[in-house]
Amino acid sequence: MAVNAGSMASSSSSKYISPVKFPGTLFAISDGMTYGWTAPFIPYLISNGSHIHTDHDEAQWLESSLLFGSFCGLPATIILVDYVGRKKSLLLASFTVLIAWIAIAFGDSMIYIFIARFFKGMAGNMAFVAAPMYIAEIADQRIRGFLSSVIYIMMLFGCLIVYCVGPYLPYYTPCVIGVSVAALELLIFSFVPESPLYLVTKGKIEEARKSLQHFKPYLDVDKELKVITDELESQKEQKAKLTDLVTVASNRKAILIMTVLNAGQHLCAYSVILMNLHLILEAAGSIYMDSSIAAILFAALMLLAAAFASSQIDKYGRKALLIFSSVLTGVCLVAIAIYFHLKIIGVDVLAVSWIPIASVMVYAAVFKIGVGLVPIVITAEIFPTNLKTIGMTMSDAMFIIGGILAIQLYQWMVKFVGLYAAFYFFGSFAFFIAIFTILFVPETKGKSLEEIQSMLRGEKVI
Numbered sequence: 187m188a189v190n191a192g193s194m195a196s197s198s199s200s201k202y203i204s205p206v207k208f209p210g211t212l213f214a215i216s217d218g219m220t221y222g223w224t225a226p227f228i229p230y231l232i233s234n235g236s237h238i239h240t241d242h243d244e245a246q247w248l249e250s251s252l253l254f255g256s257f258c259g260l261p262a263t264i265i266l267v268d269y270v271g272r273k274k275s276l277l278l279a280s281f282t283v284l285i286a287w288i289a290i291a292f293g294d295s296m297i298y299i300f301i302a303r304f305f306k307g308m309a310g311n312m313a314f315v316a317a318p319m320y321i322a323e324i325a326d327q328r329i330r331g332f333l334s335s336v337i338y339i340m341m342l343f344g345c346l347i348v349y350c351v352g353p354y355l356p357y358y359t360p361c362v363i364g365v366s367v368a369a370l371e372l373l374i375f376s377f378v379p380e381s382p383l384y385l386v387t388k389g390k391i392e393e394a395r396k397s398l399q400h401f402k403p404y405l406d407v408d409k410e411l412k413v414i415t416d417e418l419e420s421q422k423e424q425k426a427k428l429t430d431l432v433t434v435a436s437n438r439k440a441i442l443i444m445t446v447l448n449a450g451q452h453l454c455a456y457s458v459i460l461m462n463l464h465l466i467l468e469a470a471g472s473i474y475m476d477s478s479i480a481a482i483l484f485a486a487l488m489l490l491a492a493a494f495a496s497s498q499i500d501k502y503g504r505k506a507l508l509i510f511s512s513v514l515t516g517v518c519l520v521a522i523a524i525y526f527h528l529k530i531i532g533v534d535v536l537a538v539s540w541i542p543i544a545s546v547m548v549y550a551a552v553f554k555i556g557v558g559l560v561p562i563v564i565t566a567e568i569f570p571t572n573l574k575t576i577g578m579t580m581s582d583a584m585f586i587i588g589g590i591l592a593i594q595l596y597q598w599m600v601k602f603v604g605l606y607a608a609f610y611f612f613g614s615f616a617f618f619i620a621i622f623t624i625l626f627v628p629e630t631k632g633k634s635l636e637e638i639q640s641m642l643r644g645e646k647v648i
Contacts, residue, residue, distance in 0.1 A: 212371035213280050213317075214337040216364045217310045218344025220283070220303070223360060224248050224461045225481060226352025229468070237294075237357065244296050249461045249593050251300045255307025256586040263312045264579050272320040273380045277372060279309035279316075284368035291361035315582050318566045319574065323381040324401045338559055339492045345460060346485035353464075353478040386414050417571070430573060431580075436642035440568040443627055444581040447508075447561035449588030450619045454515050454557055455612035457589045458596045459484075459546065469605060470525065470542035480543050488550040488558075495555040503631035504560045505623060511556025512620040518549040519613030526606035557619060567630045567638055 228248065231240040266275045282305055289302040314337070321333045344367075351359045379385075379397035386394045391411065398407045431437045452458075459466065463484060467477035495507060525541045535541075562581075569577030592612075599608040628641040 211336060211340050212367050212374070213276060213283070213313050214340035215344035215347070216280075216283050216287070216367045216371075217306075217313065218341035218346075219348040219360055219364050219367075220252065220286075220306045220310065220344075221341070221457075222345035222348045222460050222485070223352070225463045225465075226349060226478070227357070228462075229464055230352075230357070238296060238299075240296055246597050248299065248303060249457075250590065251303045252307040252310075253457075253586055253589045253593065255304035256311040257307075257583065257590065258304075259308030259311040260579060260583055260586075262308065263315050263582070264575065266312065267316050267319065267579075268575055271380050271384050272316045272323070273375070273378065275312050275316040276320070277376065279313040280368045280371040280375075282306070282309035284365055284372070287361045287364035287368065291358045291365075311582055311586065314562075315578050318562060319578060320381050322566050322574075323383040336496065338554075338562065339489065339496055342485065342489040342492050342554070346482070346489055349463075349478075349481045349485045353481075382411075383414055383418075386411070386418060428576065431576070436639055437569070437573065439626070439642050440577065441580065443568060444561070444565045444577070445584045446619065446622050447557075447627070448565060448581050448585040449591070450615060451558055451561060451585065452588035452592040453612060453615040454512070454553065454619065455519055455549075455592065455596075455609065456553065456558060457592050458608070458612070459549070461593070462596070463546070466605070467542065467546070470539060471529075471536070472539035472543050473536060474540045475543050480546070484546050484550045487547055488554050491551040491554040492559055495559050499560065499563060500631060503629050504564050505627055505629045507556035508560050508623045508627065509556070509620050511552050511554075511558075511560075512616050512623065514552035515549060515557055516613045516616030516620070518545045518552065519609050519616060521545045523606045523609035523613055526604065526609065530604050530606060557616070564627070564630055567633075568628075568642060570639055 224245075228245045230236055231238060231248075232242060232245050263275070266278070270278075286302040286306045286309070289298050293299050293302065317337050347363060348360050351363070379400050380393070382394040382397040382401070385391075385397055394414070395407055395411060398405065398410055402410065431441060463481045464477050467480050472480075499507065522542050522545045525535060525538070525545075529535045565578065565581040566574075595611065596608045599605075599611070628638065630638050630641075633641070
């Protein structure tokens with residue numbers, strides 16, 4: 187259960203929380219490495235030089251095993267985030283990832299890698315539910331969007347790392363880096379306080395006071411504690427039921443928005459490109475740039491775009507970034523589809539083989555400016571406080587289901603139709619998101635939780 191921390195912050199305060207003060211930042215690096223790991227390593231594993239015999243079907247399941255693990259981890263996430271806390275959930279996830287990296291490094295058969303990636307998926311799911319809740323409970327609303335986006339910037343940094351080292355260094359190198367990052371996360375953030383709101387819900391008032399002093403030393407701590415306590419008492423009087431998600435109109439709209447936006451990230455080819463970039467670029471047969479170099483540039487551009495968007499999301503707003511991003515994302519994906527379509531029907535595309543490279547580069551920039559960043563911020567804002575835990579978990583489930591659908595559709599279309607068909611589908615969905623955003627998504631920039639709920643009910647908010 188999370189309270190809009192922005193409503194609890196002093197409006198006159200000029201001091202904010204440093205992103206390095208909360209768990210999740212280093213974990214996101216390791217998670218990004220996990221997500222991007224298949225792109226450079228599937229070509230290696232299916233090659234004759236692989237130290238583990240792997241066929242194409244097994245290689246494809248390396249992608250799905252991560253997402254299935256995420257889905258199966260949902261029940262544990264719901265329990266642990268509320269019962270052991272946001273911070274401990276994140277630390278448990280880091281420990282799980284550390285063990286999984288070790289298993290990948292020393293595993294001598296594919297079964298060890300499948301199991302390791304399955305548990306990595308469970309850990310990633312837990313972290314990416316707990317971290318936004320933790321941020322919402324410690325952050326000033328004026329930088330809430332920025333702080334929520336930091337973990338995604340670090341995730342992309344992790345993806346960049348694995349793209350850089352994967353094609354050029356020994357197989358175990360990313361594992362060593364992953365273990366080191368996870369160990370550093372455990373070492374550093376074991377000493378960071380738990381969310382003050384969570385501590386108050388458990389009756390640990392003195393610990394909550396110390397947590398507030400750590401995160402918000404510029405506030406009147408006693409006054410802040412009273413605000414949190416009063417808010418929680420109010421929530422107890424209005425305890426939510428699970429049925430409220432479907433019986434209350436504003437909650438139904440919130441579910442629709444978070445479903446389309448979270449699943450839509452993957453249905454705009456995000457997971458497909460991150461996990462298969464090297465293979466896609468090799469299939470394009472470009473004469474202009476090696477696929478490994480192009481992948482590094484792709485990850486770097488996506489990282490820079492996410493960093494830019496995170497600094498602008500509280501300036502320009504969520505809705506404008508979503509529309510701009512989804513339209514240009516659709517253009518890039520359709521351009522890739524047309525290229526592969528022309529190639530498969532026998533047109534000589536060698537002279538324009540720069541098109542898929544240019545398209546994925548532009549995609550890297552425009553996708554992360556909006557579609558790849560804004561949904562998690564909006565999702566953390568549109569559910570009422572007494573339904574935030576289940577709302578965030580449901581949004582994570584939609585994100586995972588979208589990923590599974592995207593990967594399975596991609597693999598099926600490539601096998602039975604052609605690579606071009608998958609990108610036509612993903613491009614079309616990007617344009618659908620633009621239309622959906624215009625019609626249904628409210629602008630939540632600078633709005634309090636109460637104002638956002640009023641907007642979802644169709645009430646005018648000045």
